[in-house]
Amino acid sequence: MARPDNWLSMGRWLRLAALFGAAAVLAVPSFEAAAGADLPKLERGKGERCVEDTATMRRHHMDFLKHQRDDTLRRGIRTTKHSLKGCVECHASEKTGSVASTKDDFCMACHTYAAVKVDCWACHATKPPAKPAQAALPAGPAASPMMSAPSAGAAK
Amino acid sequence: MSESKQEHLTGSEQPESAGRRAFLGTSAAVAGASLVPGVILYSAAQGRAPGEPASSAVRWGMLIDTAKCGDGCSDCVTACHDENGVAHKTGPQDPQWIRKVDIRNLQTGARHSLPMLCQHCEHPPCVDVCPTGASMKRADGIVLVDRHICIGCRYCMMACPYKARSLVHEPLTDQNPEVPRGMGCVESCTFCVQRVDRNETPACVEACNAQGHNAMLFGNLNDPESEIARTVKTYATTEVRADLNLNTGVRYQGI
Amino acid sequence: MNIAFREIEGRSAGFWLFFAALGLLALIGVSSALYMEHHGHIVTGMDNQIVWGMPHVFAVFLIVAASGALNVASIGTVFGKTPYKPLNRLSGLLAIALLAGGLMVLVLDLGRADRLIVAMTYYNFKSIFAWNVILYNGFFAIVIAYLWTMMDRAGGAWYQAVGLFAFVWRLVLTTGTGAIFGFLVAREAYDAALYAPMFIVFSFNYGLAVFLLVLMGFYKWTDRPLGDMVVLRLKNLLGVFIAASFYFVFVYHITNLYFTKHHGLEAFILTSGGIHTALFWVGQMLLGYALPLAILYSNLGNSRAWIALASALAIVGGLAQMYVTIIGGQAWPIELFPGYAVSSSFYDGVVHSYSPSGVEILLGIGGVAVALLLTTFAVKVLRFLPERLDDETVAALHGAK
Numbered sequence: 001m002a003r004p005d006n007w008l009s010m011g012r013w014l015r016l017a018a019l020f021g022a023a024a025v026l027a028v029p030s031f032e033a034a035a036g037a038d039l040p041k042l043e044r045g046k047g048e049r050c051v052e053d054t055a056t057m058r059r060h061h062m063d064f065l066k067h068q069r070d071d072t073l074r075r076g077i078r079t080t081k082h083s084l085k086g087c088v089e090c091h092a093s094e095k096t097g098s099v100a101s102t103k104d105d106f107c108m109a110c111h112t113y114a115a116v117k118v119d120c121w122a123c124h125a126t127k128p129p130a131k132p133a134q135a136a137l138p139a140g141p142a143a144s145p146m147m148s149a150p151s152a153g154a155a156k
Numbered sequence: 157m158s159e160s161k162q163e164h165l166t167g168s169e170q171p172e173s174a175g176r177r178a179f180l181g182t183s184a185a186v187a188g189a190s191l192v193p194g195v196i197l198y199s200a201a202q203g204r205a206p207g208e209p210a211s212s213a214v215r216w217g218m219l220i221d222t223a224k225c226g227d228g229c230s231d232c233v234t235a236c237h238d239e240n241g242v243a244h245k246t247g248p249q250d251p252q253w254i255r256k257v258d259i260r261n262l263q264t265g266a267r268h269s270l271p272m273l274c275q276h277c278e279h280p281p282c283v284d285v286c287p288t289g290a291s292m293k294r295a296d297g298i299v300l301v302d303r304h305i306c307i308g309c310r311y312c313m314m315a316c317p318y319k320a321r322s323l324v325h326e327p328l329t330d331q332n333p334e335v336p337r338g339m340g341c342v343e344s345c346t347f348c349v350q351r352v353d354r355n356e357t358p359a360c361v362e363a364c365n366a367q368g369h370n371a372m373l374f375g376n377l378n379d380p381e382s383e384i385a386r387t388v389k390t391y392a393t394t395e396v397r398a399d400l401n402l403n404t405g406v407r408y409q410g411i
Numbered sequence: 412m413n414i415a416f417r418e419i420e421g422r423s424a425g426f427w428l429f430f431a432a433l434g435l436l437a438l439i440g441v442s443s444a445l446y447m448e449h450h451g452h453i454v455t456g457m458d459n460q461i462v463w464g465m466p467h468v469f470a471v472f473l474i475v476a477a478s479g480a481l482n483v484a485s486i487g488t489v490f491g492k493t494p495y496k497p498l499n500r501l502s503g504l505l506a507i508a509l510l511a512g513g514l515m516v517l518v519l520d521l522g523r524a525d526r527l528i529v530a531m532t533y534y535n536f537k538s539i540f541a542w543n544v545i546l547y548n549g550f551f552a553i554v555i556a557y558l559w560t561m562m563d564r565a566g567g568a569w570y571q572a573v574g575l576f577a578f579v580w581r582l583v584l585t586t587g588t589g590a591i592f593g594f595l596v597a598r599e600a601y602d603a604a605l606y607a608p609m610f611i612v613f614s615f616n617y618g619l620a621v622f623l624l625v626l627m628g629f630y631k632w633t634d635r636p637l638g639d640m641v642v643l644r645l646k647n648l649l650g651v652f653i654a655a656s657f658y659f660v661f662v663y664h665i666t667n668l669y670f671t672k673h674h675g676l677e678a679f680i681l682t683s684g685g686i687h688t689a690l691f692w693v694g695q696m697l698l699g700y701a702l703p704l705a706i707l708y709s710n711l712g713n714s715r716a717w718i719a720l721a722s723a724l725a726i727v728g729g730l731a732q733m734y735v736t737i738i739g740g741q742a743w744p745i746e747l748f749p750g751y752a753v754s755s756s757f758y759d760g761v762v763h764s765y766s767p768s769g770v771e772i773l774l775g776i777g778g779v780a781v782a783l784l785l786t787t788f789a790v791k792v793l794r795f796l797p798e799r800l801d802d803e804t805v806a807a808l809h810g811a812k
Contacts, residue, residue, distance in 0.1 A: 069304055070304075071209075073300065073302050073304070074292060074294065074302065075209035075210060075294070075295070076204070076209055076210030076294055076295070076296065076349070076353055077206070077207060077208070077209050078206040078207075078353050078354075079206050079207045080206070085333055085334075088333065122327075122328075122338035122339060122340075123303050123328075123331065123336035123337055123338030123341070124331065124333070124336040125330065125331045125332065125333040125336070127330075127333070128333065129332075129333045129334070
């Protein structure tokens with residue numbers, strides 16, 4: 001007799017947990033406060049600030065990237081504000097020179113934490129261009145890493 | 157043409173306008189007429205701003221003069237694979253974006269050597285057969301693979317009459333940041349779209365000119381004043397497998 | 412007169428051994444695919460010349476056989492032949508199972524099998540491949556509905572309509588499968604409208620051969636009576652389909668032989684193509700057509716064992732045909748410059764060789780195993796097989812209608 005009740009309450013508990021989980025994921029801005037010390041520690045990117053404010057980037061970077069990828073590949077639009085290459089230029093790690101070669105690099109730090117698989121790096125380079133000729137590409141003002149790169153390692 | 161490079165440097169900060177485009181057209185005509193092929197470093201182009209999409213007013217094309225193509229020279233191949241990060245390997249599973257093909261007429265014995273690459277057809281069979289639409293043609297006629305939605309079915313490789321496409325058979329690292337490519341997707345010559353979009357010519361053309369062969373001419377077929385348009389209008393040129401009526405963007409002279 | 416359908420018992424050690432063996436093969440097949448997925452197609456025998464290999468031989472065979480397996484049901488429903496009606500459930504089941512096995516192989520061989528969702532959400536409607544995705548998915552849905560009209564009283568009213576629709580759909584589906592090759596302008600061996608009807612006839616042949624084998628197998632192992640009335644009808648039909656397959660292959664080659672431009676290709680397949688020539692003459696012509704026809708239309712054709720052998724030979728011939736069509740068609744080089752001898756670093760102008768790797772073959776066999784596993788499981792848990800198919804039971808259907 002008790003068993004069906006238990007199962008029911010188990011189901012309710014699961015649903016509640018799912019709701020709670022979804023809410024926690026959606027409430028990104030507050031999640032630093034909510035979660036503990038195991039939060040990913042991100043290296044600071046080059047430059048003053050990102051191309052959008054942090055909360056927007058956290059929530060929408062994938063949309064920006066997807067939009068930009070179709071614009072660039074299919075229509076030949078080469079603006080750099082939301083380009084993946086722009087991300088890599090600013091966020092490549094000081095240590096590894098990459099955004100995704102180790103678990104601590106910028107992209108992987110969060111994506112490992114959130115357990116979200118990224119498909120970018122099977123094809124895209126995780127490091128900024130090495131050749132100076134390619135670094136001299138037209139870059140949008142917002143993504144330009146020229147402004148006060150904090151380290152000497154900013155080999156442009 | 158030399159002015160288009162200069163135009164590009166200033167053009168990237170300017171909003172594109174009809175007036176500017178008209179100006180470009182005339183200046184290209186003047187410059188194009190005054191140059192001999194040997195000194196052309198930059199092909200005639202609308203100086204497209206980064207924010208402006210590719211337009212069907214342009215149709216990128218290439219003319220290959222087999223009489224000038226060096227027998228045994230494969231600088232175009234080396235330059236292409238350097239530029240695009242393709243390993244210089246020629247095993248059966250290795251991708252080749254461009255290759256030198258030697259042909260011999262079975263009746264006359266005439267021999268020719270020529271580079272074979274994606275022909276950037278107006279009606280590309282690869283685009284027709286692609287189930288997801290990953291195989292696509294840009295407005296300016298460049299045929300590309302959208303690796304974001306390529307599922308690696310290889311139907312385009314079955315369909316291409318030029319054997320222009322390759323599957324990436326193994327994991328890749330250290331790609332050129334401008335040329336993303338990876339395992340499991342199909343790829344082919346892009347006319348060096350990353351260079352074309354900043355008003356440079358494809359790497360193969362540059363290498364061919366640097367060698368002094370000048371066998372490859374790249375430009376806008378839709379611009380009647382461009383050197384390529386004037387040449388194909390003046391001389392007999394041919395499409396490979398012209399019987400298929402694909403209206404290729406790459407044409408050949410001398411075969 | 413009603414036919415009583417009953418699940419098979421499936422409790423014997425033999426049953427579980429069979430079931431476990433199939434499961435193991437399926438597991439090995441999937442593991443092979445994961446291995447390919449991890450290392451890339453570098454671990455296969457496929458390359459930039461032979462882009463479709465052994466997995467496609469199995470996959471296309473299974474998909475073609477799937478649509479053909481539904482034929483038995485169609486003959487009962489659409490053409491009103493009552494002796495076939497007791498067989499319609501197994502026919503629908505096999506159609507679904509074979510298609511599932513074939514599609515599994517096809518999908519797991521993709522360069523980016525992890526992007527199956529992309530294949531299901533992005534459609535280029537000019538692509539016959541995209542059409543096939545829709546046709547395959549639709550086939551599942553329609554045949555499941557068809558089975559429901561057979562197996563549930565509530566669905567009975569729709570039986571004729573759904574049966575007719577399923578029949579038309581399967582013809583379109585095999586047209587689509589044939590057109591995958593027929594619509595390829597680039598390669599000499601393909602590029603022929605004949606591929607669509609030829610594949611339909613192949614499907615009749617392969618589907619029925621599989622159906623006969625499975626039917627006789629299940630009835631023998633479960634000791635259920637299976638009369639000559641059913642078996643001899645089916646084996647005669649198989650003979651007709653094999654002869655028709657031969658006819659289409661004959662027309663295909665005679666047409667190519669008439670056109671001077673195809674003489675190189677024909678000489679390759681028919682005389683100098685090594686494995687392809689051997690598979691064409693020995694595999695397809697002798698084992699696939701000549702021997703089964705000789706068995707089925709001689710006195711041997713009255714024996715169950717010989718009929719089973721003929722069916723198995725038809726399947727072997729079918730796999731040989733797929734190999735010659737798919738691999739042989741790619742092995743012959745693309746003609747870039749007609750009238751010229753061509754050579755390059757990219758293997759232009761030379762016959763391409765192919766040696767399939769173990770993983771490819773195991774993946775293909777895995778697909779076959781999945782098809783049989785699904786069938787075996789389904790007949791154990793649902794009522795697909797009539798309890799009796801002896802001649803009295805089947806004959807009584809005639810009167811009852």
